[in-house]
Amino acid sequence: MFREADSSGLAANLTGVARQYLSLLRPASGPKELFYHALAVLQSPLYRTENAGALRQDWPRVPLPSSGEALVASADLGRHVAALLDTETAMPGVTHGKPRPDLKLIAELSGSETADFRVTAGWGHAGQAGVTMPGKGKMLTRAYRTEEEEVFNAGNTPGRLVQLLGKSTHDIYLNDTAYWRNMPEKVWDYTIGGYQVLKKWLSYREHALLGRALTTEEAREVTHTARRLAALILLQPELDANYLRVKAASYCWPQSSGKAGGA
Numbered sequence: 001m002f003r004e005a006d007s008s009g010l011a012a013n014l015t016g017v018a019r020q021y022l023s024l025l026r027p028a029s030g031p032k033e034l035f036y037h038a039l040a041v042l043q044s045p046l047y048r049t050e051n052a053g054a055l056r057q058d059w060p061r062v063p064l065p066s067s068g069e070a071l072v073a074s075a076d077l078g079r080h081v082a083a084l085l086d087t088e089t090a091m092p093g094v095t096h097g098k099p100r101p102d103l104k105l106i107a108e109l110s111g112s113e114t115a116d117f118r119v120t121a122g123w124g125h126a127g128q129a130g131v132t133m134p135g136k137g138k139m140l141t142r143a144y145r146t147e148e149e150e151v152f153n154a155g156n157t158p159g160r161l162v163q164l165l166g167k168s169t170h171d172i173y174l175n176d177t178a179y180w181r182n183m184p185e186k187v188w189d190y191t192i193g194g195y196q197v198l199k200k201w202l203s204y205r206e207h208a209l210l211g212r213a214l215t216t217e218e219a220r221e222v223t224h225t226a227r228r229l230a231a232l233i234l235l236q237p238e239l240d241a242n243y244l245r246v247k248a249a250s251y252c253w254p255q256s257s258g259k260a261g262g263a
Contacts, residue, residue, distance in 0.1 A: 021251065022048075026070040033071050036078030037246075043081050044243040045236050063243075063250040070246065077242050079099075081235065084228050087221075094231050095224040102152045102234065107172075107226035108181045109219055117214040120175045134203040138173040141185075148182050164233055165247050172198070172222075174214070180222055190229045198225060219260030 011030035014022075022029055041047050041062050054060055065071040083089045093100040121138035144152075144161065148169070152161045166185030173179040183198070190197050201222065205214060 002087045021064060021253075025065075025071060025251075027068040029068045030185065031073075033075040034064075036075035036082065037071055038064070038078070040078035040239060041076050041243050043078075043232070043235075044239040046240040047243045058187055063246045065246050066249050066251045070144050070249065074242050074246060081232065083238075085183070087225065087228070091228065091231070093225050099227065100231075102156060103227045103230055105148050105151050106230050107183050107189065107223040109143055109223055110177075110179050116175055116177050117178055117216065117219045118175055118207045118212075119202060119205045119210070119214060120207050121173045122206070123203075124206040124209055125197065126209060132204050132209060134199055135206070135253075137199070137202065139171075139183075139188075140171040140179075141168050141179055142171065144169050145220055154259065158239065165230065172202075174219070179221075180226070183226055184230065186233055187226050187229045190233070197229065198222065201225070 014031055014034075018031075018034065022031065022034060041215060042060065048055060053061060065074060083091060084094070090096045098104075122135040123137040124132050125136050127133040149161060152165075161184075165187060166189075168185050170183045170185065170188050171179045171181050172183050172188070188196075188198060204210070205218070207213065
C-alpha cells in the first residue's frame with residue numbers, strides 16, 4: 001500500500017500497549033515485525049479453527065511471542081505469506097525462473113503461442129446494472145496422473161499431495177480447446193474475502209464481457225496465481241507449527257497477573 005511513499009514520513013499505527021510490548025522484548029523489535037507476525041498467525045488454519053467464534057465476531061486475539069527472536073521468526077514467515085499474496089511481487093520458483101518441483105506441473109497452460117485464448121466456456125455473464133455474475137464454466141474433474149503425483153511427491157512425504165491439495169484435480173477450460181491442466185481442487189476452491197479467487201478472475205474475462213481474447217501473458221497469469229495459491233496451501237503445516245510455538249510461549253502482560261496475552 002505504501003510502495004510509492006517516502007518511508008521517512010510514515011508513522012506506525014500502534015497503540016501505547018503495542019509500543020510497550022515491542023520495547024520490552026529482548027532483543028527489541030519493530031512494528032513491521034508485529035504486523036507480519038499477525039499475518040502469519042491469521043493464515044494458520046489451526047488458529048482459525050481454534051478461534052472460529054472470535055473471528056466470526058470480528059474479534060480475533062493473536063498470541064504474541066515472549067521473545068524478540070520468536071517474533072522475528074514468525075514475522076519472516078508472515079513476510080513470505082505477504083509476498084505470495086502480492087501479485088506484483090516476483091516469487092522465484094513460483095512465478096519466475098525455474099518452478100519448484102512440487103509446483104511445476106500445477107495449472108500448466110495447454111496449447112502454444114498461437115492457441116485460441118478466448119474465454120467462451122461460460123465463466124461469467126452480465127447481470128443487472130452491468131454487474132458481472134459468475135457462471136458454471138467448463139472443467140474436467142479427475143484423479144491425479146502418475147507423473148503429477150511423482151513430481152509432487154519427490155522429496156515430500158507420500159500422501160502429502162492429497163492431504164494438502166485435495167483428492168482430485170481439475171482441467172479448467174477457457175474454451176473447447178484451450179485449458180489449464182492440473183488445478184488441484186483446494187487451489188481451485190481457495191477463497192480470499194469470500195470470493196473464489198480463480199473463478200472470480202475468469203468471470204470477468206469471459207469473451208462477451210472483455211471483448212477480446214486473453215493475451216498469452218494473461219493466460220499464464222492464471223498459472224502463476226494457481227502456483228501462488230498452491231504455495232500458500234503447502235505452507236499451512238509450517239504456519240500451524242509457528243502458531244503452536246507462539247501459543248506455547250506467549251507473552252505475559254505485567255499487569256495481567258501472569259495471564260498470557262494477545263493482540
